Amino acid sequence: MERLSENKLIVVTRKTRLDELVTRFNTVAQAKFYIEHLGADFSDYQREHETYYQTLQLALAKLSGIGRVQTLDRTLLPNFIFGANDVVIAIGQDGLVANTLKYLSNQVLIGVNSDPARWDGVLLPFVVWQLQSVVTEVFKGKRPIKEVTLAQVELNDGQRLMAVNDFFIGQKTHTSSRYTLHIDREQERQSSSGIIISTGLGSTGWLKSIIAGASQLISQMGETKPVDSSAGNMPWNADYLLFSVREPFPSRNSSSNLVFGQVTKDKPLRILSEMAENGVIFSDGIESDYLAFNSGIQATIYPAEHKGRLVV
Numbered sequence: 001m002e003r004l005s006e007n008k009l010i011v012v013t014r015k016t017r018l019d020e021l022v023t024r025f026n027t028v029a030q031a032k033f034y035i036e037h038l039g040a041d042f043s044d045y046q047r048e049h050e051t052y053y054q055t056l057q058l059a060l061a062k063l064s065g066i067g068r069v070q071t072l073d074r075t076l077l078p079n080f081i082f083g084a085n086d087v088v089i090a091i092g093q094d095g096l097v098a099n100t101l102k103y104l105s106n107q108v109l110i111g112v113n114s115d116p117a118r119w120d121g122v123l124l125p126f127v128v129w130q131l132q133s134v135v136t137e138v139f140k141g142k143r144p145i146k147e148v149t150l151a152q153v154e155l156n157d158g159q160r161l162m163a164v165n166d167f168f169i170g171q172k173t174h175t176s177s178r179y180t181l182h183i184d185r186e187q188e189r190q191s192s193s194g195i196i197i198s199t200g201l202g203s204t205g206w207l208k209s210i211i212a213g214a215s216q217l218i219s220q221m222g223e224t225k226p227v228d229s230s231a232g233n234m235p236w237n238a239d240y241l242l243f244s245v246r247e248p249f250p251s252r253n254s255s256s257n258l259v260f261g262q263v264t265k266d267k268p269l270r271i272l273s274e275m276a277e278n279g280v281i282f283s284d285g286i287e288s289d290y291l292a293f294n295s296g297i298q299a300t301i302y303p304a305e306h307k308g309r310l311v312v
Helices: 017-025 028-037 042-063 074-079 094-101 128-139 206-220
Strands: 008-013 068-073 087-092 108-113 145-155 160-163 166-171 177-183 186-192 195-198 241-245 260-263 269-273 279-283 290-292 298-311
Touching (some): 008 042, 017 028, 028 042, 042 068, 074 094, 087 094, 094 108, 160 166, 166 206, 260 298
Parallel strands (some): 008 068
Antiparallel strands (some): 145 160, 166 279, 177 186, 177 269
């Protein structure tokens, strides 16, 4: 079959829970013994595993006649160099789409739900049966693209990190995080459980839970009516970010006034660490991929120059 394009189709994959168990326990039998010994249903792990690889094999078969196909495990994303005209397909869960998007520049990303009966798939608008026609339309420029604002953090030692949903900045041990926060012309020394900086895409996640918890707390103390937890929702392509300080502690050496606000390119958020050790910055809930944020390190956070591009 003649290919529609010589551009590469990069299929990003992830390990299933069963894959990870086998890595840990060496064999399926030992993994089964471990799960069943705990009283859990091992057959659920098997069904998830089988469904994922059936979907993946079907996707590769459909794509092989359209262009050059390359598979890429998500653990390799940080060091992979994408071609300018590559089309990227993430097959799995919503988190895989977010994890992939922050390593792209101008490439388009197609999210495929590997198991619609299992995953909600907010970022996975397609199923495998649609893949061939969707990719064909992408090559012909006939498929709509939705832009997504990303967040970027830059440290004063030159390191950078991107986020699709949100950044966490604070102590990895979840003890008190100490720092000085600067926004616009204001600054404040704080002690808290850390700071969340959210994009529009991430505003329905961690940020929403923070707003909901704070609102209900105040309401149940009889101070006011609960705030709708969707109050912080933003468009996916909003040109600003929102920051929220978690559990700020007012004391002789710390204040709690600058706890929520907008972050823009012209008014970035700057945070100077006062933590001797265990200070971290990680994005999109991936704690293992972090930047150290200890004493003397200053982080500057702002909306990234380029936007993610999701096929819809």
